[in-house]
Amino acid sequence: xxxxxxxxxxxxxxxxxxxxxxxxxxxxxxxxxxxxxxxxxxxxxxxxxxxxxxxxxxxxxxxxxxxxxxxxxxxxxxxxxxxxxxxxxxxxxxxxxxxxxxxxxxxxxxxxxxxxxxxxxxxxxxxxxxxxxxxxxxxxxxxxxxxxxxxxxxxxxxxxxxxxxxxxxxxxxxxxxxxxxxxxxxxxxxxxxxxxxxxxxxxxxxxxxxxxxxxxxxxxxxxxxxxxxxxxxxxxxxxxxxxxxxxxxxxxxxxxxxxxxxxxxxxxxxxxxxxxxxxxxxxxxxxxxxxxxxxxxxxxxxxxxxxxxxxxxxxxxxxxxxxx
Numbered sequence: 001x002x003x004x005x006x007x008x009x010x011x012x013x014x015x016x017x018x019x020x021x022x023x024x025x026x027x028x029x030x031x032x033x034x035x036x037x038x039x040x041x042x043x044x045x046x047x048x049x050x051x052x053x054x055x056x057x058x059x060x061x062x063x064x065x066x067x068x069x070x071x072x073x074x075x076x077x078x079x080x081x082x083x084x085x086x087x088x089x090x091x092x093x094x095x096x097x098x099x100x101x102x103x104x105x106x107x108x109x110x111x112x113x114x115x116x117x118x119x120x121x122x123x124x125x126x127x128x129x130x131x132x133x134x135x136x137x138x139x140x141x142x143x144x145x146x147x148x149x150x151x152x153x154x155x156x157x158x159x160x161x162x163x164x165x166x167x168x169x170x171x172x173x174x175x176x177x178x179x180x181x182x183x184x185x186x187x188x189x190x191x192x193x194x195x196x197x198x199x200x201x202x203x204x205x206x207x208x209x210x211x212x213x214x215x216x217x218x219x220x221x222x223x224x225x226x227x228x229x230x231x232x233x234x235x236x237x238x239x240x241x242x243x244x245x246x247x248x249x250x251x252x253x254x255x256x257x258x259x260x261x262x263x264x265x266x267x268x269x270x271x272x273x274x275x276x277x278x279x280x281x282x283x284x285x286x287x288x289x290x291x292x293x294x295x296x297x298x299x300x301x302x303x304x305x306x307x308x309x310x311x312x313x314x315x316x317x318x319x320x321x322x323x324x
Contacts, residue, residue: 053300056293056296056297056300057293057297059289059290059293060077060078060290060293060294060296060297061073061074061075061077061290062077062289062290063076063077063290064289064290065287065288065289066283066287066289070289070290073290077290077291077293077294078294078298080291081291081294081295081298086270086273086278087275087278087295089270089273090270090273090274090275090277090278091275093185093272093273093274094253094254094256094274094275095254096185096189097189097192097253097254097256097274098249098250098253098254099189100188100189100190100192100193100196100253101192101193101195101196101249101250101252101253101256102196102245102246102249102250102252102253103246104193105193105196105197105199105200105249106200106204106242106245106246106249108193108197108200109197109199109200109201109203109204109245110200110204110234110235110238110242111230112136112197112201113200113201113204113205113208114208114230114234116129116132116133116201116205117129117205117208117209118226118230120132133198133201133202133205136197136198136201136202137198137199137201137202138198139194139195139198140195140196140198140199143258144195144258144259144262145258145261145262147191147195147259148258148259148261148262148263149262151191151263152178152262152263155177155178155187157174157175157176157177157179160177162177163175178263178264179268180268181267181268181269181271182271184264184267184268184271184272185271185272188259188260188263188264188272191259191263192253192256192259195259196249196252199245199248199249200245200249203241203244203245204238204241204242204245206241207237207238207240207241208234208238211233211234211237211238215233216229216233216234219232219233239314240314243310243313243314244314246310247307247310247311247314250306250310251303251306251307254275254299254302254303254306255275255276255299255303256274256276257274257276257277257280260272260273260274260276260277261277261280265277266278266281275295275298275299276299278295279292279293279295279296279299280292282295
């Protein structure tokens with residue numbers, strides 16, 4: 001009797017193992033089938049981005065004006081780059097732009113998004129909420145070059161709307177917003193906050209829509225204020241969305257180019273110089289292709305490392321939240 005039951009048990013174990021193995025092979029086969037759909041994108045990426053990036057790295061070890069044959073000079077471009085004060089100043093400006101394009105818009109996006117979600121939508125309906133989101137997101141739709149040209153007109157010291165308004169109210173101060181070295185960086189920073197805030201609001205409000213409203217309702221019954229519920233419940237549960245926003249906006253801040261190109265060209269002097277524009281100027285204005293390629297290579301390495309670190313931290317946080 002025992003032998004017969006043992007045989008049955010062993011058959012069940014073997015059948016279960018076989019089914020599990022078949023299931024694993026099926027899942028592996030499904031994953032492999034996805035690779036065919038990824039292949040065209042990978043080929044395009046390798047051809048358009050990968051080849052160009054490798055060629056950029058090769059050029060960074062040469063002295064090349066864009067005409068003639070590149071001359072190999074080893075690490076001279078990198079040695080000169082790390083001794084160049086303009087290079088370090090450009091990276092300092094890029095780090096400062098993280099505040100204007102990532103940190104400040106994320107904080108404002110959280111607060112404004114929560115106000116729209118908790119106050120505007122319940123009282124005035126989803127139509128009013130959608131209108132506000134669309135209006136705040138509009139600067140993201142308009143190309144940055146058009147945005148930059150618009151703000152150059154608005155901030156023109158002679159004919160701009162802002163200084164015209166200041167003159168009409170009798171203000172003695174009519175600054176050259178983009179032409180004064182003490183004001184240019186901060187003027188561009190304020191503009192970039194305006195550009196980025198709609199993106200953070202839309203992403204974070206989409207995260208708020210997935211939150212369980214019963215938690216906030218229970219806290220409200222217990223006497224928690226709106227700000228307490230916002231800080232303890234809403235912000236605490238929006239970790240994945242905040243991580244995505246911080247990653248994408250930080251990368252955008254470090255490689256910002258179009259607003260600088262259109263509004264200030266890195267000036268006055270080097271007041272708004274950033275790595276991407278510095279690289280462009282070395283390529284096309286100074287005809288130092290190898291030096292510009294070295295700047296671009298360093299910037300690409302920093303962006304890659306930053307993205308890997310942020311994604312790793314975000315993954316660990318998500319895994320920890322699942323375990324809890």
